[in-house]
Amino acid sequence: MRLPGLVLPVLLVSAVACGGGAPSGSEDGGAIDINGAGATFPYPIYSKWFFEYHALRPDVRINYQSIGSGGGIRQLTNRTVFFGASDGPMTEDQIAAAPGAILHLPTVLGAVVPIYNVPGLAADLRFDGTLLADIYLGTVTKWNDPAIARLNPGVALPADDIVVVHRSDGSGTTFVFVDFLSKVSPAFRERVGVATAVSWPTGVGGKGNEGVAGLVSQTPGSIGYVELVYAEQNRIAHGAVRNAAGAFIRASPAAVTAAAAEAAANMPADFRVSITNAPGEAAYPIASFTWLLLYEQPEDKARSRAMVEFMRWALTDGQQHCEALGYAPLPPEVVSLELAALERVAVS
Amino acid sequence: MNLRSPDLGFRLSAGAFALALAAIVVAIGVELTRQSWLSITEFGFDFWRSSEWDPVSGEFGALPFIWGTLYSSFAALLIATPVALGIAIFISELSPSWLRTPLVFLTELLAAIPSIVYGLWGIFVLVPAVRSLQMVTPEFLRQLPLFSGPPLGIGMLSAALILAIMVVPFTSAVAREVLRTVPNTQREGAYALGATRFEAIRAVMFYARTGIVGAIMLGFGRALGETMAVTMVIGNNPQVSASLFSPQHTMAAVIANEFTEAADDLYLHALIEIGLVLFVITLVVNALSRLLIWTMAGGGGTAARAKA
Numbered sequence: 001m002r003l004p005g006l007v008l009p010v011l012l013v014s015a016v017a018c019g020g021g022a023p024s025g026s027e028d029g030g031a032i033d034i035n036g037a038g039a040t041f042p043y044p045i046y047s048k049w050f051f052e053y054h055a056l057r058p059d060v061r062i063n064y065q066s067i068g069s070g071g072g073i074r075q076l077t078n079r080t081v082f083f084g085a086s087d088g089p090m091t092e093d094q095i096a097a098a099p100g101a102i103l104h105l106p107t108v109l110g111a112v113v114p115i116y117n118v119p120g121l122a123a124d125l126r127f128d129g130t131l132l133a134d135i136y137l138g139t140v141t142k143w144n145d146p147a148i149a150r151l152n153p154g155v156a157l158p159a160d161d162i163v164v165v166h167r168s169d170g171s172g173t174t175f176v177f178v179d180f181l182s183k184v185s186p187a188f189r190e191r192v193g194v195a196t197a198v199s200w201p202t203g204v205g206g207k208g209n210e211g212v213a214g215l216v217s218q219t220p221g222s223i224g225y226v227e228l229v230y231a232e233q234n235r236i237a238h239g240a241v242r243n244a245a246g247a248f249i250r251a252s253p254a255a256v257t258a259a260a261a262e263a264a265a266n267m268p269a270d271f272r273v274s275i276t277n278a279p280g281e282a283a284y285p286i287a288s289f290t291w292l293l294l295y296e297q298p299e300d301k302a303r304s305r306a307m308v309e310f311m312r313w314a315l316t317d318g319q320q321h322c323e324a325l326g327y328a329p330l331p332p333e334v335v336s337l338e339l340a341a342l343e344r345v346a347v348s
Numbered sequence: 349m350n351l352r353s354p355d356l357g358f359r360l361s362a363g364a365f366a367l368a369l370a371a372i373v374v375a376i377g378v379e380l381t382r383q384s385w386l387s388i389t390e391f392g393f394d395f396w397r398s399s400e401w402d403p404v405s406g407e408f409g410a411l412p413f414i415w416g417t418l419y420s421s422f423a424a425l426l427i428a429t430p431v432a433l434g435i436a437i438f439i440s441e442l443s444p445s446w447l448r449t450p451l452v453f454l455t456e457l458l459a460a461i462p463s464i465v466y467g468l469w470g471i472f473v474l475v476p477a478v479r480s481l482q483m484v485t486p487e488f489l490r491q492l493p494l495f496s497g498p499p500l501g502i503g504m505l506s507a508a509l510i511l512a513i514m515v516v517p518f519t520s521a522v523a524r525e526v527l528r529t530v531p532n533t534q535r536e537g538a539y540a541l542g543a544t545r546f547e548a549i550r551a552v553m554f555y556a557r558t559g560i561v562g563a564i565m566l567g568f569g570r571a572l573g574e575t576m577a578v579t580m581v582i583g584n585n586p587q588v589s590a591s592l593f594s595p596q597h598t599m600a601a602v603i604a605n606e607f608t609e610a611a612d613d614l615y616l617h618a619l620i621e622i623g624l625v626l627f628v629i630t631l632v633v634n635a636l637s638r639l640l641i642w643t644m645a646g647g648g649g650t651a652a653r654a655k656a
C-alpha cells in the first residue's frame with residue numbers, strides 16, 4: 001500500500017526539480033566551463049559544435065542540457081545557466097521578466113514537413129497552407145475532398161477519413177507549424193493561435209517526432225508533421241507545400257536556407273523574426289531559425305569572452321557541420337548581421 | 349544501560365526515518381501549492397470543473413485529465429484484477445510445485461520492464477491489434493456511447509489494456525504473498541468440513557480479503573501515476589468522453605508532455621496544479637482504500653494487516 005504514495009511524490013519531485021538546475025560551471029586553472037540549457041531540436045548540432053570546439057580550444061568546455069525551450073528560457077532568466085536556447089523567440093513578457101538585455105542569435109535553421117500515410121497512392125501529395133489549416137481545424141475530413149484533389153490533379157485519392165496527428169508535447173516543431181498555418185489562415189489564427197502547445201480542435205497527439213511518425217506509419221489515412229531533420233534521417237516521405245510565391249516546394253536544407261535569405265533583407269535588429277511563409281520562388285514556407293540566447297551584459301567576463309569567440313566560430317566555420325546532420329546552414333547575409341550584433345556582448 | 353543504548357539509537361533513527369517520510373509528503377504538498385498559486389488564485393475551483401485547456405489564450409481546466417486518469421485506471425483495474433487474482437490463486441493454491449517458480453519469475457519479470465518499452469510495444473503491437481478489433485466491432489455496438497468514434501486504435505482502450513498488463517504483476521505478487529500467509533489450518537478445516545477445492549479456495553480468499561483489497565489498491569495507485577506508456581497510446585486529446593475508442597488524456601501525461609516547453613508563468617502554474625490535483629486524488633484514493641480495509645478487517649484480517 002505504500003507504493004502509490006511513493007511513486008507519485010517521486011514523479012512530482014522530479015517534475016518540480018526541473019525548475020532548479022545546476023549552477024554555472026566554475027573557472028579554475030585557466031579552464032573555462034560554460035553551461036547552457038534549452039531547446040532539444042538543435043541538440044545534435046550543438047553537441048557536435050561543442051565537441052569540435054573543445055578540440056580546437058581545449059581550455060573551453062561547453063555543456064548543454066536539452067531540457068526544452070521553456071526550461072532554457074526559465075533557467076537563463078534565473079541565471080542558473082550562462083546561455084539559453086529556444087526554438088521560438090522570447091515573448092515581450094519573458095524579455096521583461098529577464099534581469100538583463102538578452103541577445104537572440106540564430107544558429108541554424110529547421111523546417112517542418114507534412115507526412116502522411118495514404119495506402120495505394122501513386123504520387124507524392126502537394127499541400128498548401130490553407131488546406132493544412134483546414135485539415136488541422138477538422139473542416140477537411142476526407143482524403144478525396146475537392147480541396148485536396150484540386151492541388152493534386154491526376155492523383156487517385158481514396159474516400160477514407162483523415163486521421164489528424166499532432167504533437168502532444170510542447171515543442172518548437174508545433175510552434176513553427178502553427179505559426180505558418182496562422183499566417184495563411186485567419187480561421188486557424190482565430191481558433192487555435194500560435195504557441196509551443198496549442199488546443200487542437202481535432203486529432204490525436206503523439207509524443208515527440210518519433211511519436212508522431214510512429215502514429216502516422218501505423219495509422220492508414222493519417223497525416224502528421226515532423227522536423228525535416230527527423231524525416232530525412234528516417235527516410236520518411238513528405239509532401240510538398242506551396243510557398244508564398246505559389247511554387248510547390250519539397251523541403252530540403254537548400255530550400256530552407258533560401259527562406260532565411262529572403263528574411264535577411266528586412267531582419268529586425270533583435271533577430272526575433274518568423275520566416276514562415278517567406279517570399280521567394282525557392283523558399284520552403286514552414287521554416288524557422290533556432291536561437292541561442294545570451295545576456296548582453298553578463299557578470300562573468302571571462303566566460304563571456306570565451307562564449308563570443310565560440311559563437312564567431314559556430315556562425316562561420318561551424319556551419320559546415322550542418323548539412324551532415326540534416327540542418328540548413330544560415331545564409332551569409334544573416335551571419336554577417338549576427339557577427340556585428342555579437343559586438344554588443346560585453347567581454348571586458 | 350549498555351544493552352539499552354543501541355536499542356535507543358535504533359528507535360530514534362527509525363523514528364526519524366518515519367518522520368522524514370511524513371515531512372517529505374507535507375513538503376511536497378506545500379511546494380506544489382506554492383508553485384501553482386497563480387493558477388489556484390486565477391481559476392479557483394473552476395480548475396477542477398473546466399474542460400478548457402488552451403495554452404494560447406491562458407485558459408486552463410483539469411477536468412478532461414482527471415476524467416482520463418480515473419477512467420483509464422478504473423478500466424485497467426477491471427481488466428487486471430481478475431487476471432491477477434487468478435494468477436495468484438493458481439500459483440499459491442493450484443499449481444504443481446515445479447511450475448510455481450517459473451510462473452512467479454515470469455510475472456515478476458513483467459514488473460521489471462521499463463514503461464517506455466511498454467509504450468513502444470503498445471504503438472507497434474497493441475494499437476494495430478486494438479484497431480482491427482474496433483474494425484470488426486458490430487455496428488449496433490458502435491451506436492453505444494461506450495464504443496462510439498472512428499477506429500483509430502489509439503485511445504482509451506489501448507491505454508487501459510496496457511495499464512492492465514503493467515498492473516497485473518504488482519497485484520498478483522502481493523495477492524500471492526497474502527494467500528501464502530493464510531494458515532494451512534484454514535484450508536484443512538475447510539476440507540475437513542467436506543468442502544470442495546473451489547469452496548476451500550473461497551474460504552482462503554475470505555480469510556485474506558483485506559490483504560487482497562490492499563493488493564488491488566496497490567495496482568490502482570500504480571495505474572494512476574503511470575505516464576510514459578499511457579501517453580504513447582492514449583492519443584493525448586483532452587476531452588471528457590465515455591467512449592473506449594476515443595483518444596483522451598491523463599494528468600501524468602499532460603505534465604510530462606507540456607512541462608518542458610511551458611515558459612509562461614500561468615501555464616507552468618496550471619501544470620503544477622495538475623500535479624497537485626493528482627497528489628490530492630492519490631491521497632484520497634489511498635485514504636478510501638485504508639478505510640475499506642478497516643471496515644473489512646472485522647473478522648480475520650491478520651494476513652491483511654501483515655501485508656497491507
